[in-house]
Amino acid sequence: MDDDAPDELFAELKTRHIGGWGVVQIAAGTGLAVYAMWVVILQPGFRKVPLRLQVPYVPASKAQVNHVMTLLRGRKGGLVDLGSGDGRIVLEAHQQGFIPAVGYELNPWLVRLARFHAWRADHHEKVSYRREDLWKVDLTECKNITVFLAPSVLSLLQQKLQAELPDDALVVAGRFPFPDWTPCRVEGHGVDRAWAYNMQAQRQNTPVTDSKLNNELTQEKGST
16 A cells, blocks of 8 residues: 555545444544543443442542642641542642542552552652552541442442541542532532532441441352
8 A cells, every 4th residue: 555545544534424324433543432432431440349349440639639639738647548549639739738648449550550640740759549448448647538439339338437437537429429418518510510428427327337247248258
């Protein structure tokens, strides 16, 4: 094929009417590309997670990150992001003065992506992304928690947080609120909204025992 062939092909595509079958072919190709990305990049983190607790990766928007940081304004110490995805919440938290800033994510590809973002921002030695199951993370020393998770996960996670977090901890949820908690502050609107929860207030209103939490977690793991 001569050197002019690619230019002639693109010129022909620009002037040719695609038609219905062409649209179907493009859609099919796009669908296969999305499926391939799911299999290679996203699926590994879900293989050992019960269906009810699987959360598709949806990156937080700039507005969502800003609202989370607004709710955390005035807080000090470290921050933990549960289900940290591509790591943008952790990275922004570090830049806002939270030390240490740690993200827990089960998907190995997303952990690598988060570390790449941190390296590109020249903060790779200052933040931490760990490939760990959030249900096994010890939160007893954590004071600032952020989560961007689905409602089905939040309903169970709130029990773990109540059982482990200290009274002076603040939990900030983005995109979806905790189903049984009353927020102390809300920032933003629609899908960009974020909710802040005072841990002492939640524990007083909806107490939970360690045995109850352990039983429910055992049932979830037994269903895999």
